[in-house]
Amino acid sequence: MRTCVVVVGKMNILPEKSLWIFVLQLSCVLLTLKATVTVGSPVLLNPPPPPETSAENFLEKYGYLEEENHQHNDTEVNTALREFQWLTHLPVTGRLDSATRHQMAAPRCGVRDDRGQQAWAQKVNGIFHGGLTKPNSGQRLRRKRHSQLGERWHKRHLTYQVVNWPGHLPRGQVALAVRTAFQLWSNASALAFREVTQGSADIRLAFYEGEHNDGMGNAFDGPGGALAHAFFPCRGEAHFDMAERWTLNGYKGHNLFMVIAHEVGHTLGLEHSPVRHALMSPYYKKLGKATVLSWDDITAVQQLYGKPESGQVIQLPGQVFSSALRDWELSESGTWKPDSTPPPYCRGFFDALTMDQDGTSLVFRGGLFWTVSPAGNTSSPLPLQNRWPGLPLAIEAAAYSEMDNKFYFFKGRRVWRYSSSGVDPGFPLRSSELGLPGHPDQAFYYPRLGHLVVFKGQLYFVLNLGTLRPEPYYPRSLDDWRGVPRGTNGAVSHPDGQVYFFKERHYWRFDPEKVQVTGEGMWDTELEWTGCLGTHHRGNNIL
Ligand SMILES: [Zn+2]
Numbered sequence: 001m002r003t004c005v006v007v008v009g010k011m012n013i014l015p016e017k018s019l020w021i022f023v024l025q026l027s028c029v030l031l032t033l034k035a036t037v038t039v040g041s042p043v044l045l046n047p048p049p050p051p052e053t054s055a056e057n058f059l060e061k062y063g064y065l066e067e068e069n070h071q072h073n074d075t076e077v078n079t080a081l082r083e084f085q086w087l088t089h090l091p092v093t094g095r096l097d098s099a100t101r102h103q104m105a106a107p108r109c110g111v112r113d114d115r116g117q118q119a120w121a122q123k124v125n126g127i128f129h130g131g132l133t134k135p136n137s138g139q140r141l142r143r144k145r146h147s148q149l150g151e152r153w154h155k156r157h158l159t160y161q162v163v164n165w166p167g168h169l170p171r172g173q174v175a176l177a178v179r180t181a182f183q184l185w186s187n188a189s190a191l192a193f194r195e196v197t198q199g200s201a202d203i204r205l206a207f208y209e210g211e212h213n214d215g216m217g218n219a220f221d222g223p224g225g226a227l228a229h230a231f232f233p234c235r236g237e238a239h240f241d242m243a244e245r246w247t248l249n250g251y252k253g254h255n256l257f258m259v260i261a262h263e264v265g266h267t268l269g270l271e272h273s274p275v276r277h278a279l280m281s282p283y284y285k286k287l288g289k290a291t292v293l294s295w296d297d298i299t300a301v302q303q304l305y306g307k308p309e310s311g312q313v314i315q316l317p318g319q320v321f322s323s324a325l326r327d328w329e330l331s332e333s334g335t336w337k338p339d340s341t342p343p344p345y346c347r348g349f350f351d352a353l354t355m356d357q358d359g360t361s362l363v364f365r366g367g368l369f370w371t372v373s374p375a376g377n378t379s380s381p382l383p384l385q386n387r388w389p390g391l392p393l394a395i396e397a398a399a400y401s402e403m404d405n406k407f408y409f410f411k412g413r414r415v416w417r418y419s420s421s422g423v424d425p426g427f428p429l430r431s432s433e434l435g436l437p438g439h440p441d442q443a444f445y446y447p448r449l450g451h452l453v454v455f456k457g458q459l460y461f462v463l464n465l466g467t468l469r470p471e472p473y474y475p476r477s478l479d480d481w482r483g484v485p486r487g488t489n490g491a492v493s494h495p496d497g498q499v500y501f502f503k504e505r506h507y508w509r510f511d512p513e514k515v516q517v518t519g520e521g522m523w524d525t526e527l528e529w530t531g532c533l534g535t536h537h538r539g540n541n542i543l
């Protein structure tokens with residue numbers, strides 16, 4: 001049966017006309033349909049839920065079960081699950097149901113939740129009984145291992161330092177995110193922050209991979225899961241998972257600004273909040289247009305440090321940070337000139353890329369795009385709007401189709417199509433109208449099929465550009481693209497007949513004849529037509 005599925009997979013990528021294969025395909029259609037239904041289940045687009053034992057590990061790690069005692073009876077587990085479900089706004093069943101499993105697998109802060117619950121209990125007691133009260137003796141007994149609540153800095157002027165920087169993100173953008181994250185909290189309280197680049201600082205931000213000398217329980221777990229953690233005053237440290245796919249202006253990856261702002265909250269003494277929209281709630285939140293801090297975050301920081309001296313809280317909406325970042329990007333790109341250093345996207349950080357009929361590569365990032373000639377000469381960056389009016393910033397996928405000589409762009413749950421004269425009538429269309437998923441990983445035109453291929457998670461979709469309808473028997477598993485990893489960020493059907501897949505600084509060369517990857521490497525140092533290699537050569541010649 002497995003052989004049968006593989007053959008169908010090859011045929012769908014590589015249509016053959018031989019009769020025997022056709023017969024084989026017919027005999028496999030039912031099986032394919034069955035496989036498609038299973039693979040196409042939306043549940044599989046999410047991370048796999050943890051099994052029962054790792055659910056208990058999770059409850060231990062985040063402070064719902066006592067860690068020292070690994071034998072937990074049903075009542076303890078039931079109570080722990082109820083507390084977790086309450087904090088995460090799930091139906092409080094006390095059972096490890098599928099909603100609870102999926103919540104456990106979602107990306108979050110690595111700091112335990114139990115102190116947050118204590119702080120919340122105190123706050124609620126304060127509302128009903130006046131003033132802050134101690135948690136009841138039962139809670140104290142159960143959680144006596146943890147340090148006192150209400151730890152805070154005993155000064156209002158604090159210094160901070162970025163100890164090291166994440167890969168793949170421009171340092172200037174990260175510096176802007178850090179500055180803005182501290183400003184969020186100083187705008188809402190009597191605190192003031194100052195950056196110091198050397199010497200000692202009260203609060204230090206650092207990026208680490210895996211185990212990093214603060215206990216196995218705090219070891220980072222690679223992409224997803226725990227994204228970062230921080231220590232309460234007065235240790236003043238926030239650690240971020242270096243292996244995470246961080247972003248500042250795109251949908252792909254986790255927004256570093258939001259995570260820094262959350263962890264800085266911990267370094268100031270704030271606990272996790274059960275308020276759904278609070279920045280200090282334990283689960284990862286995207287940067288939206290709304291204000292970043294909720295009333296609960298503001299109350300919490302003011303309880304520790306008081307109101308701003310002006311008496312006025314200045315709230316920062318998410319879009320203010322987004323536009324500050326865009327301004328930074330434009331000013332940085334404005335100073336970049338071809339023939340000097342490699343263009344900024346060569347550090348492996350781009351939103352999408354494609355190649356047009358002349359073999360010119362187009363690389364997209366934020367509100368800009370670069371063109372690269374087949375010989376590797378890169379243009380100055382140009383605003384997207386100049387060539388594709390009405391296209392949103394930070395697109396998620398782009399594909400040029402030689403069949404209709406059009407550009408297809410994807411962002412969120414919408415698809416744009418442009419001819420040389422502008423956006424086509426009726427576009428943007430909803431992805432669902434085309435049978436495509438929202439937020440695709442990447443898209444490319446595949447001449448072998450004469451269709452557009454869209455990758456998302458572990459599946460790929462095929463869009464017939466003539467009918468704008470999905471091809472039957474798709475989506476299918478990425479296993480059909482033997483050797484291509486999950487999570488690629490862009491792909492190009494090259495005039496040499498191969499398809500090149502990109503993920504961070506790596507590339508994979510897929511041979512449609514052999515239906516498998518036949519080569520891989522680092523694109524910025526090996527593929528001339530990315531525009532990164534030529535500048536390196538010029539640099540070497542000068543030396
Ligand atoms: Zn946290």
Ligand SMILES: [Zn+2]
Nearest residue numbers: 212214218239
């Ligand atoms: Zn750490």
